[in-house]
Amino acid sequence: MGDAIDNLGAGFAAFADPAYVILALVGVVLGTMVGVLPGIGPIGAMSVLLGMTTQLGPTGSLILFAGIYFGSTYGGSTTSILLNVPGEASSVVTALDGHEMTKRGRAGPALTIAALSSFLAGTIAIFGLMMSAPWLSGMAVKLGPPEYLALCVAGLLLLAALAGGSAAKAIVMICAGLAIGTVGIDPAGGDLRFTMGSPTLAEGFSFIALVMGAFGVAEALTMVGRRWRPKPVKAPRLRELLPSRQESRQAAPAAVRGSVIGFLLGLVPGPAAVLSTFASYVVERKISRNPDKFGKGAVQGVSGPEAANNAAAGAAFVPLLALGIPFAPTMALVLAALLLNGIVPGPTFVEDQPDLFWTVIAAMYIANLMLLVLNLPLVGLFTRLLSIPPQTLMPLVIGLCVVGVYAENNSMFDVVVMLVAGLLGFMLRRAGFSMAPFVLAVVLQPTLEVSLRQTLAFSDGNPGYVLGRPVTMVILGLVVLAVIVSARRALLAGKATRQRPGPVPDERTPTPGA
Amino acid sequence: MRGTGLVRGIAKPDVIAGGSLLVLGLLYGALALDEGLGTMADSGAGFFPFVVALVLVAASAVVLLQSRRRTPGGLTPPADDEKAGAEGDAEGDAEGEGDGEVRWWRIAGVLAAALLVPAVGDTVGMITTLAISLVLMAKVMGVSRWSSAVIFGFSFGAATWLVFVRWLAVPLPAGMLGLF
Incomplete structure (x- = not known):
């Protein structure tokens, strides 16, 4: 423990460099902005900035991305509470009670409770990360190809099974991502494949181009194609922000519980941030003495989920840094930023790069502190962003994407790839295909393929080799369980839809989506 | 429908x-x-x-x-990647977010403007092409005055030069004319 504190001190000492402080500030401001603004989320923002990461270096990139990630969760809860428009998927639950508090004239306390709960959760998560990442790294050294194969499969399948929407479509996008990732050099054998004789494709498709296209450009095109009307927002004044003593007493224990739930769920593959908010809400309602207050402005309905999603955001760094496997699409981008700078996270990361690891821990704490200090007094300013027409903002986004992707390899081919990926991403999203599994699959493809082929080579066709590894069997067992639960839920939902008498289709009345 | x-x-x-x-x-x-x-x-x-x-x-x-x-009359719900409610509903919602119609001509126009960069960026100069591209995008998106669009586009070009060329030292092509 003493060593951890000393190392953390060294991490904070790195912030004597004002460049890192500025990057943290830029990250949290950008993150809050993307959280508030519709259309662009943290993945979009990170993908737009991915091209700059080689200039920023690994430490600068991680500080910036951590700031964006945490900032976006704060920003998302602001619009949830004030407008009943969740800025992020992980802020949906906050809107249930947060907006009710706004309607009762308690918008300021709701925002303050959300901010303080997030700060508390961020602190707990960072502490958890400090303790668990080195331990998990030590364990991870003992993991072999079958375990890494199981973890990659778990990450992808759980995202498909639990993220909502069609699991088949998610699997299609996973396969598309894996297929795109196979273009170029065979990671196991070193031969070129699927390059059609083109030297440009020998290195494969640029990950930055694909991600910027699938997220940055696709989201920009979505906003380009829509009509927009301004939303009037009344942000609370500074003096209206303080919660009452009773509200504070109710919020604090819920925030602690939410933090623990969020951190534990953040360690497992899948859409942890979203799941953790629902889990926290359900727990708070179950243990509350007044469950009927939920949905009508219960303070615990804000503090618990907000704490949970922030804690999950911090916990998501644990498997990435300790195992080198991103369990969420946002972490895939953080991994990409590290790889572009020649840093490979994994079991030896904490040992080989202690300065980087502890500086990032310190950066996360500083980002949380900045968000607490900035977001409440500046809530009016951030919500004014909603009056900027996306038709002005989106060309800026596309322009940044073009420059950013060119900056990686000085390649106009990458710019074309990005624009094509953007158009395809836009069209696929309209057809109900999510890009998040695609991005995760592209990043995980080399690890997945190498692990699979090594496992087959070591097993020599003998299934006993895998069956005899308990960690692998536990992980695969959990995946099978999650897939069965998800399939059962989908079947029951489909059955209920078929049994319920639907309205007679009428040309004048659009029917709700299936 | x-x-x-x-x-x-x-x-x-x-x-x-x-x-x-x-x-x-x-x-x-x-x-x-x-x-x-x-x-x-x-x-x-x-x-x-x-x-x-x-x-x-x-x-x-x-x-x-x-x-x-799928049930007759059912619609394909668009993917909700990370933004809750980012995609349009069939009708505009209570907050006035917009309708579900897609303005394909705008999308085509914006993409065509963006494709100017790989098409002529190496010849004319990246930043100049990017600025022109943004002017065209702004007009396609509905900015009514050409002067506003030009200011918008060339401001972006200037900011790109400051950030990417001066600060980050990224070599952007100056083109055969030696422009930015």
Whole structure:
């Protein structure tokens, strides 16, 4: 423990460099902005900035991305509470009670409770990360190809099974991502494949181009194609922000519980941030003495989920840094930023790069502190962003994407790839295909393929080799369980839809989506 | 249901996307076979792609089946990647977010403007081309005055030069004319 504190001190000492402080500030401001603004989320923002990461270096990139990630969760809860428009998927639950508090004239306390709960959760998560990442790294050294194969499969399948929407479509996008990732050099054998004789494709498709296209450009095109009307927002004044003593007493224990739930769920593959908010809400309602207050402005309905999603955001760094496997699409981008700078996270990361690891821990704490200090007094300013027409903002986004992707390899081919990926991403999203599994699959493809082929080579066709590894069997067992639960839920939902008498289709009345 | 692409209970975007991906999966599988599967103990370059192709074809087939089984009048809900409520509903919501119609001409215009950069950026100069591209995008998006669009585009060009060329020292092509 003493060593951890000393190392953390060294991490904070790195912030004597004002460049890192500025990057943290830029990250949290950008993150809050993307959280508030519709259309662009943290993945979009990170993908737009991915091209700059080689200039920023690994430490600068991680500080910036951590700031964006945490900032976006704060920003998302602001619009949830004030407008009943969740800025992020992980802020949906906050809107249930947060907006009710706004309607009762308690918008300021709701925002303050959300901010303080997030700060508390961020602190707990960072502490958890400090303790668990080195331990998990030590364990991870003992993991072999079958375990890494199981973890990659778990990450992808759980995202498909639990993220909502069609699991088949998610699997299609996973396969598309894996297929795109196979273009170029065979990671196991070193031969070129699927390059059609083109030297440009020998290195494969640029990950930055694909991600910027699938997220940055696709989201920009979505906003380009829509009509927009301004939303009037009344942000609370500074003096209206303080919660009452009773509200504070109710919020604090819920925030602690939410933090623990969020951190534990953040360690497992899948859409942890979203799941953790629902889990926290359900727990708070179950243990509350007044469950009927939920949905009508219960303070615990804000503090618990907000704490949970922030804690999950911090916990998501644990498997990435300790195992080198991103369990969420946002972490895939953080991994990409590290790889572009020649840093490979994994079991030896904490040992080989202690300065980087502890500086990032310190950066996360500083980002949380900045968000607490900035977001409440500046809530009016951030919500004014909603009056900027996306038709002005989106060309800026596309322009940044073009420059950013060119900056990686000085390649106009990458710019074309990005624009094509953007158009395809836009069209696929309209057809109900999510890009998040695609991005995760592209990043995980080399690890997945190498692990699979090594496992087959070591097993020599003998299934006993895998069956005899308990960690692998536990992980695969959990995946099978999650897939069965998800399939059962989908079947029951489909059955209920078929049994319920639907309205007679009428040309004048659009029917709700299936 | 105007503009939803719904035809006789089958969601058209689903069918097009699912069908295209199924065909691509078959093609990919054929290419993977060409690369060589090897053996289980010594898998070839085509082994992993072939496995992926099999799963892709199967999943695409499921998507097609699901789209045919959809309740008559059901719509394809757009993917909600990370922004809750980012995609349009069939009607505008209570907050006035917008309708579900897509302005394809705007999308085509914006993409065409963006494609100017790879088309002529190396010749004319990246920053100049980017500025012109943004002027055109702004006009396509509905900025009414040309002066506003020009200020917008060239401000972006200047900011790009400051950030990427001066601060980050990224070499952007100056073009044959020696412009930015």
